Amino acid sequence: MRKKLLSSLLVTAMAVTMLAGCGSNGGQQASTPATENKTETSAEAKTDDTAGTTTTEGGKIGVAMPTKDLQRWNQDGTNMEAQLKEAGYEVDLQYASNDIPTQVSQIENMINSGCQMLVIASIDGDSLGTVLEQAKEKDIPVIAYDRLIMDSEAVSYYATFDNYKVGQMQGQYIVDALDLENAEGPFNIELVTGAPDDNNVNFFFGGAMDVLQPYIDSGKLVVPSGQTEKAQCATANWSTEEAQKRFENMISAVGYGPNGVKLDAVLCSNDSTSYGVQNALQAAGYTADNMPIITGQDCDKPNVKNIVSGLQSMSVFKDTRTLAEKVVGMVDAIMKGTEPEINDTETYDNGTGVIPSYLCDPVVVTVDNYK
Numbered sequence: 001m002r003k004k005l006l007s008s009l010l011v012t013a014m015a016v017t018m019l020a021g022c023g024s025n026g027g028q029q030a031s032t033p034a035t036e037n038k039t040e041t042s043a044e045a046k047t048d049d050t051a052g053t054t055t056t057e058g059g060k061i062g063v064a065m066p067t068k069d070l071q072r073w074n075q076d077g078t079n080m081e082a083q084l085k086e087a088g089y090e091v092d093l094q095y096a097s098n099d100i101p102t103q104v105s106q107i108e109n110m111i112n113s114g115c116q117m118l119v120i121a122s123i124d125g126d127s128l129g130t131v132l133e134q135a136k137e138k139d140i141p142v143i144a145y146d147r148l149i150m151d152s153e154a155v156s157y158y159a160t161f162d163n164y165k166v167g168q169m170q171g172q173y174i175v176d177a178l179d180l181e182n183a184e185g186p187f188n189i190e191l192v193t194g195a196p197d198d199n200n201v202n203f204f205f206g207g208a209m210d211v212l213q214p215y216i217d218s219g220k221l222v223v224p225s226g227q228t229e230k231a232q233c234a235t236a237n238w239s240t241e242e243a244q245k246r247f248e249n250m251i252s253a254v255g256y257g258p259n260g261v262k263l264d265a266v267l268c269s270n271d272s273t274s275y276g277v278q279n280a281l282q283a284a285g286y287t288a289d290n291m292p293i294i295t296g297q298d299c300d301k302p303n304v305k306n307i308v309s310g311l312q313s314m315s316v317f318k319d320t321r322t323l324a325e326k327v328v329g330m331v332d333a334i335m336k337g338t339e340p341e342i343n344d345t346e347t348y349d350n351g352t353g354v355i356p357s358y359l360c361d362p363v364v365v366t367v368d369n370y371k
Ligand code: BGC
Pocket: 070, 072, 146, 147, 194, 198, 200, 238, 270, 271, 272, 297, 298
């Protein structure tokens, strides 16, 4: 940890000395990535009150987001861009259509076009090692945003929500809703999580299973499909369609239905997968009146509508404005050669050591508090 902090501060000092020269690198042209290319390169000009002249403060920050498909990443990108500009930085914001080569080439462009720092929400946490070696060679600090980037020495800091807590909240919601402490059961449950290459899945699924496993072990909860391993419950790219397909197959294999095998709860790690499960259940005849307990995460608008109409039981709200605020604070501290605010130095080891992290607090949302 100490090694990380020290090397970050060293990198910081270098980044600060690089500032003046960086803009001049901007003329270097790199190939434009495929779709969802949104580049904002207008330098934010600020008036220097004392001198009465206009100066460009800050420097250029590259912000790489995975996709525009999900509401949350659009909000993350918008918040980061607005708050970085407000703090006096120029922003290169890119979305990569959940396509790994696109994200790699966007990051390469950022490195070659004079970005002094990179903030990256990875598509696949294991695929950025090579491109980030270039960042390390150029002493460009990297902040992993929401998802940890694995096996890369280039990552200086990590900012996210308390992902283990998110999983625990989902598991605990099911325990309380079924009153597992007192009810006799057994109850039928199925498990759905997200992309296997997203490190967060280990924490979401791990947190939820730490709460649910004792009830599975005691027989109070039963998983009729038999699919309890993380790999069996994973959903490529967190795709709604994939989650829906897997659940349709499960419904016919197990015989779930309003007049068939009773399904009491579905653990879903996020809203996009939860939506797919709800589609499959509705197609099998379930309505708001007889839906099982279904969890989610993100408070995406269609899911909040379903919480209100009774199709989904809960979601977990993660205020992306707070996350952006913390990350912009980190960027600013590193650029100014001071120590960023962190509140966790134990949990997130990316394979090269523990990455100093800031974990924001998630909040459970139900029909009672969604407003
Ligand atoms: C994020 C979740 C999101 C999921 C799918 C995860 O890494 O933490 O908020 O629902 O990715 O995009």
